Amino acid sequence: MLVVDDEPTVRELLCAALRHAGFTVAAAGTGQEALTVAEEVSPDLVLLDVMLPDTDGFEVIRLLRERHRPAAGPRAGHIPVVFLTARDTTRDKIDGLRLGGDDYVTKPFDLEELIARISAVLRRTSGDPSALLRVADLELDPEGMQTIRAGEPIKLSPTEFRLLHYLMTNVGRTVSKPQILERVWDYDFGGDTGIVDTYISYLRRKLDNGGPKLIHTVHGVGYVLRGPKT
Incomplete structure (x- = not known):
């Protein structure tokens, strides 16, 4: 999993909580760093702050999915994204969904709820495609x-x-x-x-x-x- 947040305290808290929950976690503090780390670790999910110092999370996910889009079909290579942000207007949430976010969590957040929502996204996106x-x-x-x-x-x-x-x-x-x-x-x-x-x-x-x-x-x-x- 890749955690992207420009606030070091928040980033460290998220990484510690997710590792405690059993996830393998990498971290980044900027959009460019997120793209670089994603190339290195191929994350199963990206927890992505919308407001980053060099760009916004919506642009990061657009670039990330362009780089990871294979020729094997529409579902192959899809990287699940959970947006995490203080921008909590309805328009922001709609934009997040329109740009391919799998969930949208606003700050302040409850760690237990956040981990549950991440787990739900992973179940939805990595389930058995042949199941009835x-x-x-x-x-x-x-x-x-x-x-x-x-x-x-x-x-x-x-x-x-x-x-x-x-x-x-x-x-x-x-x-x-x-x-x-x-x-x-x-x-x-x-x-x-x-x-x-x-x-x-x-x-x-x-x-x-x-x-x-x-x-x-x-x-x-x-x-x-x-x-x-x-």
């Missing part, structure tokens, strides 16, 4: 490339299947359109997000035929898949 996924009466089998709802098979195109798989691996969590573009289409952040809206509408027509709505719009951010409320 279930949300309410919807099932998706990545290995068999099959989708079933309420016992009825649903025919999806390859792109629709990848999109649904991504939403189901992030069940209950809002994902931004740029995040979807990066993971499903392998586009950079300059891609046209209109294609996401189009394919979401395709999925909704196929999934919600006679059943409760599963894919919900979070206006100004993106989409979330969740089961119906009981």
Whole structure:
């Protein structure tokens, strides 16, 4: 794991707490140093302050993912990022999600909660890609490339299947359109997000035929898949 924060006291506290929790930790105090250390250690996750002395964390993660983007597909090489910052406005949080952050934690923070959220991000991003996924009466089998709802098979195109798989691996969590573009289409952040809206509408027509709505719009951010409320 890579901890990036320009405040030495905070950086040392975070490193000590994360090592105590069993993580292997490297640290950096600037954006440039973060990029250099990331090349050396290939971190499983980056805990990244937004406000750095030489740049901001949003630019760091853009550069980091450009450098680590392989040709093996949209999910390969994705480095999970948890933004850690005193900037706590809704706009800052939306920007963090749009730029591909996997979580956004504001200062002051509770160490126990922070570690729990880091662990949750790592579970989401490094889980078994072949595992059967279930949300309410919807099932998706990545290995068999099959989708079933309420016992009825649903025919999806390859792109629709990848999109649904991504939403189901992030069940209950809002994902931004740029995040979807990066993971499903392998586009950079300059891609046209209109294609996401189009394919979401395709999925909704196929999934919600006679059943409760599963894919919900979070206006100004993106989409979330969740089961119906009981």
